[in-house]
Amino acid sequence: MNKFLRVNDLKVYFPTDDGVVKAVDGLTFDLEKGTTLGIVGESGSGKSVTSLAIMGLHRGSRAKLSGEIWLDDVDLLKTTDEEIRAMRGRKMAMIFQDPLSAMHPYYTIGQQLTEAIRVHHHVSKKAAKVTVVDMLDRVGIPSADKRFDQYPHEFSGGMRQRAMIAMALINNPELLIADEPTTALDVTVQAQILDLMRDLQKEFGSAIIMITHDLGVVAEIADDVLVMYGGKCVEYAEVDDAFHAPDHPYTWGLMTSMPRLDRTRLERLVPVAGNPPSLINIPPGCAFHPRCAFREYASAPCNQVVPELVQSYPKHDSRCLIPAPKRAELFAEQIAPRL
Amino acid sequence: MSLLTVTDLRKHFPTYQQKLVRVEGAPIKAVDGLTLKLEAGETLGLVGESGCGKSTAGRTILRLLEPTSGTIEFEGKDVTNATGSELAHLRRQMQMVFQDPYGSLNPRHPIGAIIAAPFLIQGIKPEGGTKRAVQELMERVGLNPEHYNRYPHEFSGGQRQRIGVARAIALKPKLVVCDEPVSALDVSIQAQVINLLEDIQQEQNLAYVFIAHDLSVVRHISDRVMVMYLGKVMEVADRDALYERPMHPYTQALMSAVPVPEPRRDRERILLTGDLPSPQNPPSGCVFRTRCPIATERCAAEVPMPTELEPGHLVACHYPQVRTVL
Numbered sequence: 062m063n064k065f066l067r068v069n070d071l072k073v074y075f076p077t078d079d080g081v082v083k084a085v086d087g088l089t090f091d092l093e094k095g096t097t098l099g100i101v102g103e104s105g106s107g108k109s110v111t112s113l114a115i116m117g118l119h120r121g122s123r124a125k126l127s128g129e130i131w132l133d134d135v136d137l138l139k140t141t142d143e144e145i146r147a148m149r150g151r152k153m154a155m156i157f158q159d160p161l162s163a164m165h166p167y168y169t170i171g172q173q174l175t176e177a178i179r180v181h182h183h184v185s186k187k188a189a190k191v192t193v194v195d196m197l198d199r200v201g202i203p204s205a206d207k208r209f210d211q212y213p214h215e216f217s218g219g220m221r222q223r224a225m226i227a228m229a230l231i232n233n234p235e236l237l238i239a240d241e242p243t244t245a246l247d248v249t250v251q252a253q254i255l256d257l258m259r260d261l262q263k264e265f266g267s268a269i270i271m272i273t274h275d276l277g278v279v280a281e282i283a284d285d286v287l288v289m290y291g292g293k294c295v296e297y298a299e300v301d302d303a304f305h306a307p308d309h310p311y312t313w314g315l316m317t318s319m320p321r322l323d324r325t326r327l328e329r330l331v332p333v334a335g336n337p338p339s340l341i342n343i344p345p346g347c348a349f350h351p352r353c354a355f356r357e358y359a360s361a362p363c364n365q366v367v368p369e370l371v372q373s374y375p376k377h378d379s380r381c382l383i384p385a386p387k388r389a390e391l392f393a394e395q396i397a398p399r400l
Numbered sequence: 401m402s403l404l405t406v407t408d409l410r411k412h413f414p415t416y417q418q419k420l421v422r423v424e425g426a427p428i429k430a431v432d433g434l435t436l437k438l439e440a441g442e443t444l445g446l447v448g449e450s451g452c453g454k455s456t457a458g459r460t461i462l463r464l465l466e467p468t469s470g471t472i473e474f475e476g477k478d479v480t481n482a483t484g485s486e487l488a489h490l491r492r493q494m495q496m497v498f499q500d501p502y503g504s505l506n507p508r509h510p511i512g513a514i515i516a517a518p519f520l521i522q523g524i525k526p527e528g529g530t531k532r533a534v535q536e537l538m539e540r541v542g543l544n545p546e547h548y549n550r551y552p553h554e555f556s557g558g559q560r561q562r563i564g565v566a567r568a569i570a571l572k573p574k575l576v577v578c579d580e581p582v583s584a585l586d587v588s589i590q591a592q593v594i595n596l597l598e599d600i601q602q603e604q605n606l607a608y609v610f611i612a613h614d615l616s617v618v619r620h621i622s623d624r625v626m627v628m629y630l631g632k633v634m635e636v637a638d639r640d641a642l643y644e645r646p647m648h649p650y651t652q653a654l655m656s657a658v659p660v661p662e663p664r665r666d667r668e669r670i671l672l673t674g675d676l677p678s679p680q681n682p683p684s685g686c687v688f689r690t691r692c693p694i695a696t697e698r699c700a701a702e703v704p705m706p707t708e709l710e711p712g713h714l715v716a717c718h719y720p721q722v723r724t725v726l
Binding site: 103104203217218219220247248249250251252253255256274275276277278279280281283300301304314315316317318319320321322323326327329330331332333334336337352 | 591653
C-alpha cells in the first residue's frame with residue numbers, strides 16, 4: 062500500500078533578476094496518517110517553501126515547481142486550481158506562524174471559521190455556528206460562544222493561535238501542516254498548544270508536518286525528523302536516531318550550539334562557524350562544506366562533489382562525503398561528550 | 401559598593417480614555433517594585449513571559465525610560481535624577497544591545513558610522529583616530545574591518561547583532577543591558593553571539609543585565625537569575641540554586657514547560673491554564689494566583705513579599721516549596 066503523503070524529488074525554483082533561487086532542491090519524504098514529521102532548519106533552508114508547495118500556494122507566483130507530491134494517490138502538482146481549492150482546508154490544512162497576519166482583521170473569528178466550513182459543506186450558518194463553537198471549545202478557548210463574535214485583535218497571542226488551530230481542524234483535515242506554530246508564543250502557552258496538537262492528532266488521526274527551528278519542539282512531538290540545509294535534506298531519520306545518533310555534521314552543529322536545560326551546564330557552547338548560505342549562490346559541492354568542522358575527513362573533495370542522500374543505517378539517511386563509519390567514530394569521540 | 405543598585409523601581413504607563421474629556425484610566429504597571437544589586441563582571445539574567453516587564457526594566461535602568469519612582473545608583477552615583485552632562489557621563493559606562501538586529505541599525509548609515517556614533521556623541525577622540533578604533537572593534541566582534549563602508553542590509557542577522565555589540569562596547573562601558581540579544585537569531589548563530597558576549601565580558605570585566613525569555617540561554621550565561629511576572633519579581637537566586645531548587649510555583653511551571661531535545665522523555669509538566677492577566681488590572685494579592693496551581697484564599701488577600709529563604713535566594717510566595725523540575 063502506498064503511503065498517505067509521498068513527496069518525490071520536489072524542486073521549487075524562483076527565477077530572479079540576480080539568478081535562480083533554488084529554495085527547495087530535490088526533496089523526498091513520506092508520511093503516514095497519525096504520525097508527525099518534524100522539518101528542522103535555519104531561516105532560508107526551504108522549510109516554509111516546502112509546505113507552501115504542498116498546499117499549492119505557489120500557484121500564481123513565479124515559482125517553478127517540479128517533482129511529485131502524492132496525497133492519497135493524487136499528484137497535487139498536476140491538479141487544476143479548482144481541484145486543489147476543493148482539497149485545501151478540507152483534505153489538508155495549514156497553521157501559520159503569525160496568526161494575526163494570517164487572519165482577516167475585519168471579520169470576527171466566528172465569521173472566518175464559519176466560512177471555512179461553508180466553503181466545503183452545504184450547511185446553514187446556524188448549523189455551522191454550532192460546529193464552530195464546539196471546535197473553539199475543544200481547542201480550549203473559554204466561553205467560546207461569546208468569543209465567536211470577537212475580532213482577532215481581541216484575542217491574546219495564545220488564544221489567537223488556538224483559533225487558528227480550530228480553523229485548520231474544522232473540516233477534519235487528514236494532513237495538517239504547522240509552520241512554526243509556537244515560535245511567537247511564550248513557553249507556558251507553547252506547552253499548552255503542543256499538548257493540544259498531540260491530543261487532537263490522537264482523536265482525528267491526522268498526519269502532521271511540524272516545521273520548526275526548535276529541536277526541543279521536534280523531540281516532543283515528532284516521529285520522524287528531516288533536517289534541511291540550503292534547500293536540501295541533509296539528514297532524515299526516526300526521532301530517536303536523529304537525537305541519539307545524529308549522522309550529519311550540520312545536525313551535530315545544531316546540537317552542540319544549543320544550551321540544554323536537561324543536562325549539566327557546559328562552560329562553553331560549540332557553535333557552527335560562519336553564516337547560512339545565500340540560496341542564489343549556494344556553495345559548490347556540499348552546501349555545508351564552508352561551515353563544516355570535519356571536512357578534512359571527506360572521502361572526496363567536498364567543495365566540488367555534491368554528496369548524495371544515502372541510507373547509512375536502516376531508516377536513516379544522510380548527505381555527507383565523510384564515510385559512515387568515520388562519522389560514527391567522530392560523533393562518538395567528539396560530539397557525544399559535548400552534549 | 402555594588403556597580404549597580406536599584407531600589408524599589410517602578411515604571412507605570414498612564415492610560416487614557418476618550419470620553420467627553422480625556423480621562424486618565426488605571427496605569428499599566430509595567431515594572432512594579434524592582435530591587436536588585438549587580439557587581440562588576442557579573443551577569444544577571446532577567447526572565448519571564450512577554451509582557452512581564454523585563455524589557456521595560458532594562459530600559460528604565462538606563463533611563464531610556466523615566467522611572468515613576470524608586471532609585472537607580474551606578475557606582476554610588478545617583479542615576480535617577482542625573483541630567484545633562486552628568487547623565488551623558490554616566491551613559492558612557494552603561495550601554496545597551498537591542499533585540500532586533502534589523503530595527504536597531506540605521507539603514508542609511510554605513511556600519512563604520514554606526515559603530516563610531518558613541519565616540520562622536522560623547523566627544524571622545526580615541527587614540528589613533530576613530531576609524532582605527534572602529535576597525536579594531538569590528539575585528540574584535542568577528543567582522544571583517546574592510547567592510548567599514550558597507551550598509552546594514554549587506555549583513556546577515558548574526559553579523560548585524562555583532563555590529564550592535566561592537567557599538568555597545570565602543571566606550572568600554574562597565575554595564576551592558578542586553579535585551580533579547582540572541583532571540584532573533586538561528587540556533588547555530590545564537591551560540592556564536594553568546595560566546596562572543598562571554599569573551600568580551602572576561603576581557604573587560606563587564607557586567608550584563610541579560611534579558612531573555614529562553615531559560616536555557618539564561619542558565620548558560622547568567623551568574624544570578626531573576627524571574628519576573630506581571631511587573632513583579634517572583635524569585636531571585638544564584639543560577640544553580642534557581643535551576644536546581646526553584647521554590648516559586650511560577651519558576652517551576654516555566655521550567656517544566658521548556659521543551660528539551662530528548663525524545664520520548666516523560667517529564668512531569670506543570671501546566672498553567674489561561675493567559676497572562678492584563679497589567680492594567682492585575683489580580684489582587686499575589687499577581688500569579690490566577691494561574692497558580694497551589695493558590696489559596698490568602699493569596700488573593702495578601703501580597704507576598706520577597707523573602708530570603710536561603711542566603712541570596714529570594715522568593716515572593718506564601719507557600720514556597722522546593723520542587724525539582726529538571
